[in-house]
Amino acid sequence: MADALRDPEIVAAMVEGEVPIAVMQWSGSDKQQLSIPWTTIRTSLDANLLADRARLMERAFILSDTAPAEAIHFALGLFDSAPDCERQVIDISGDGTPNGGSDVNLARQAAERSDVTINAIAIESMGLAITNFYRGAVITRDGFAMTARTHRNYPEAIRAKILRELSKVIG
Template sequence: MTCFRVLLVLCLCWLPLRSIACDTALVLTIDVSNSVDVAEYRLQVDGLADALRDPEIVDALVQGEVALSVVQWSGVDRQQLSIPWTRVRTSLDAEYVAQQARLMERAFVLSDTAPAEAIRFSLRLFDQVPDCVRKVIDVSGDGTPNAGAAVRDARNAAERAGVTINGIAIESMGLAITNFYRGAVITRNGFVITARTHRDYPRAIRTKILREISKVFG
């Protein structure tokens, strides 16, 4: 009887730990609005795929059993979940998402830029991963809104829901996009990284993902 009680206590202690195994749920959003040409789109998806094959990133993803999804966005009614939630429990899981990213077909062309709708679309996805401790949305883009609702309102809704928004601002010159992201897109606990043109995006996405998931481990 004593042994049975010990086993029961051990099982009860173990179950809650398994229920919060996912440290972070991360939605990676990619801007495919009219300002992004074919070559720039390819730089984004290849940069994402390469980042998800980086050994340091893969190790951190696996340690945290991070859940990943990828969204393409542009205008008001132009958001698509291109890669559904995938739990990265092994390096093979990370490789699967990397392959899916590299093969991902562009969802929209000749469309406006509506980041508020992209944020609200991404927020709804977290209903599918309620066990993840941290919830993060990445917003990458190369322009300010020319359609859609107020971005600050969407950002505030994310803060109320306990969701962090980080960003990659893709600049052609100056810091206009970066300053917009700082003022209207990222949450108070978020950050923005500047990419100097789309060619700098692969470096920026690697830096950003590593910073996001490494925070879990101190």
């Protein structure tokens, strides 16, 4: 993520749109953490500082369940303290299907009722099980899902996803 936040095309789009960003980490039912509070990107320095924070961010959860519904509910709550913005988007990335937590369909519906878009990156090396799960149960009607074939492919996938999202903000 840090590399994507330094990409000149992404930085220019974030600055032009004065995009607010918060970063949370999630895993199991009771494992959600706000890792970087809301930060509005008004200058390239703001973007570089955000990228530095993202690079230094330690992984919050290891070897835990996968509960995307709780992650969505937690993210929705973060919008209560968000700066004003044109669109509200939750980016969710993961390498597993749910094995904990509540019904992700209900969480997605709560996002849709709040006019929040959910986009996703599925990280999977074989097949499309996680991607198909994200497409069928996680993303909103106006959202999209992408696939990173491995964790090594994640940086290029998140770059592509952020560019696609930002094109809707400044397009």
